[in-house]
Amino acid sequence: MRTIARACALSLALGLTPLALTSLVLPVGPAWAVQPDEVLADPALEARARDISKDLRCLVCQNQSIDDSNAPLARDLRVLVRERLKAGDSDAGVMTYVTDRYGDYVLLRPPFKATTLVLWVAPFAILLLGGLATALFLRGRRGATAEADTAPLTEDERRRLDALLRKDDL
């Protein structure tokens, strides 16, 4: 249930747990992400900064990007991202700069590597296997008519099928 908002402020509500013992988690207010003084003058650079920020996790909040978060650390990282961009880093360069310090955990889009192979492949593998199973099932449903061990269409069924096929619509 969504009893508690995404605002990092509300880590306070999780405060019964040891999380409260680390103090970067200071409740400041509702989710206030990017502040006017952070915004870069160059709109293209700012747009890149926003896109990068949306893919970086705020470590002290849960499941929020630094772009969405009001936590002080998130702000520091937003400013840092913009500084790196101004210094001429590529998007990938900025990401590496951050992961060198905080690890892959900060990436909301998990990198494709050995430990995340299953994660990235699974949806498509499931679709493929499911599709294969479905195809076999459908063949069985259709092919069964021809096989001796299953009853062919009964007279009753055949008549209903014909009736259905004859109707021009519905």
Add this chain to the structure above:
Amino acid sequence: MRRVLYLLPFLLFVGVGVAFYLGFERDPRDIPSVLIDKPVPSFSLPPLPGRTEGLSSARLTGDVTLVNVFASWCIPCKAEHPVITRLAREQGVTVRAINHKDKAEDALAWLTRNGDPYASIGVDLDGRVSIDWGVYGVPESFLIDRQGRIRFKHVGPLTPQVVEEQILPLVKHLRQG
């Protein structure tokens, strides 16, 4: 074969159930540092006003050192302070500190009030050096070996248990090595 197929959902569920059960043991908020076994980031921080020695990466070689990230506004820091003081004064471990995003006068007053076990303190006013260290929650503590490599990290206040079970054995080991 068909029967196995029908058993598959149950088997999958057993797997998920076991994962949930084991999941109770883990702490989802404990994020491992990527800097373990790596040299400390190169940095140089100024001292608190009126003091002579700050903290820099050069200072962190030669002896096994605990680097503690603290701030006067951080309530759990106060809770761990006696533990750190004992570690420095009674166990003879060198403890240095990064004062994280703090006002100088607040930090000095805090040290006067609670005691100062630190061999030296570097002031990280904008938190940039803390980011280089991968700090995300104050207090954090790092154990540095003689070669200046980070060997252990603890997020949150140090407890006597952590000191007893993890830090002291490691200090002993690193001093021999």
Add this chain to the structure above:
Amino acid sequence: MIPELGHYALVLALFVAFVQAGPPLVGAATRNAAWMSVAGPAAIAQMLLVLVAYGALTWAHVVSDFSVQNVVQNSHSLKPMLYKVSGVWGNHEGSMVLWIVMLAVFGAAVAAFGRNLPPTLKARVLAVQGLIGIGFLLFILTTSNPFIRVVPAPLDGNDLNPLLQDPGLAFHPPFLYAGYVGFSMAFSFAVAALIEGRVDPAWARWVRPWTLAAWSTLTMGIALGSWWAYYELGWGGWWYWDPVENASFMPWLAGTALLHSAIVVEKRDALKSWTILLAIVTFSLSLMGTFLVRSGILTSVHAFAVDPARGAFILVLLAIATGGSLLLYSLRAPALKAGGLFAPVSREGALVLNNLLLSTATATVFIGTLYPLFLDILKAGKVSVGPPFFNATFVPIAIPLVAAMVVGPFLSWKRADLGAALTRLWVAGVVVVVCVAVTAYVTAGGGPLLALVGVALAAWAIVGSLVEFAERIRLFRVPLADSWTRAVHLPRSAWGMTIAHAFLGVSIMGMTATSAWQSERIDSMRPGQTASLAGYDFRFDSVGPVAGENYKADRAIFTVTKDGQPVATLTPERRSYPVTRMTTTESAIHTTLFSDLYIALGDPTQNGTAWIVRIYHHPMVPWIWIGGVGMMLGGLVSLTDRRFRIGAPERRRAAKAGLVPPAQPAE
């Protein structure tokens, strides 16, 4: 005294649940009518007792009885009355009582309206409901008792989290729980059918209305939650792929699959064991959602105050309910006889494709949500799986799903002609092309390619569904009056399908447009200044303090104009609640149904003369929730179908015996 009464009622309800579960199961096995007949009255007694408990808790909240711990922790004497009532379910203990109220009400509904269910099936269904009731009553009584007293009673309470003091959120949990618990009916029917060893079209007809009702309320619950996040959290996001959102989305996806596969069981007596499995999985995902939220096993900002004992208890419940039913499934399902035959290209085939894609989508969300946990317990590292992952994997599955959704209803049962079906959709095809062309022209190619795909998909879903309906009533092919008569006599389930499918298209349109073409400004503004966005001018007139019942606020006044013409006055607020010492933002929204102008007021700047202001233009964003409400309505309309009403199955069965059904209602 009254809290003790509530507590007592819960204990009694537990005993009644044992009576509801035990004797009827034995009776059904031994064909003992007297033992089986215990189930009905027990279910009704159960409902009355649980309602007494719920009433007692509500009373304690309404009169602010601060000798009750639950009231102290979640209420305050100054809290507005609406939130005193909704605060009952705004916390862990109370929400579990609401959960069990719904469970008991649904059980009693089977007892009251299930007169023409076969007696053994009815006894078994009610017994399974009783078993679920036992589990949750034990859970409440042992780990989450809401009636615990505090001595001495404090003078006032800690208040409810102010973000929850909001009408949108007040009604979000009841809808959500009605959905979760509604799926317990499908589960109970599935388990009962496995015990009986028999699944037939009549069974499917009994399960469908419950599934429809659960699906409709869950749709509404999710839509309400998303809407609340949009206007309350201050930056206009509406879906975050957060673990707790996913926990409600997974049962929805599986429930949607169940809804469709049950049609095949009902019409064609096929897909029986698959449908049973889906019914078990759908409710299991609801249970798992409860577990994930309340165990703290995945950290989520939505989490209730976390208690490992509660998590462990729900895990045991999950193991018994899901593990037990899946084990039963593996033993009994192979014996279920496969039913009607059909060609791959047929209505059945289309519904199978629907199930394949929906199941894959469910599995994708499941894996994405739980992967960090799996990796962590294997000590293989920590990862974050966030929105970029879900967007990259879920969307490619959803696109063919929606595309096929439109074609499916054009296919006849058993064997169909795909080419002919697509030909009949030419109007929809033309509209899609026009929409995409117009969109590309208007936005000057702005926005990602995916946005054009989204627009195409939305147009396809809306127009395709309407074309199908038009064909059904033979619009423009027979006189309009005849078409009208046909529309009136069309089965409600056909109406429901058209409504739900078309409104899904509406939702997709809203999601696409706001994701691709929203714009925003973040400024620090002084009163008197004007900011422009998306062709509108926003003048910051003034800001001043106001006082609410239990909060203080700064309220800003903005005048919005377009080309000098006044459009709206917007008054965003920044509220602070002294009891919880929390601040919330009440954004101000002007909606034209085609776009929202959204202002949120932030902190004053350091020197206090200016304020941080966020202004957003969200094109078509209301369509997301209009679509959600429409889908719910579609479900409800379908629910009124004649054959779901009492007595109807008998007549239908008679009609079926006459070989060709009078009108093949096609969902």
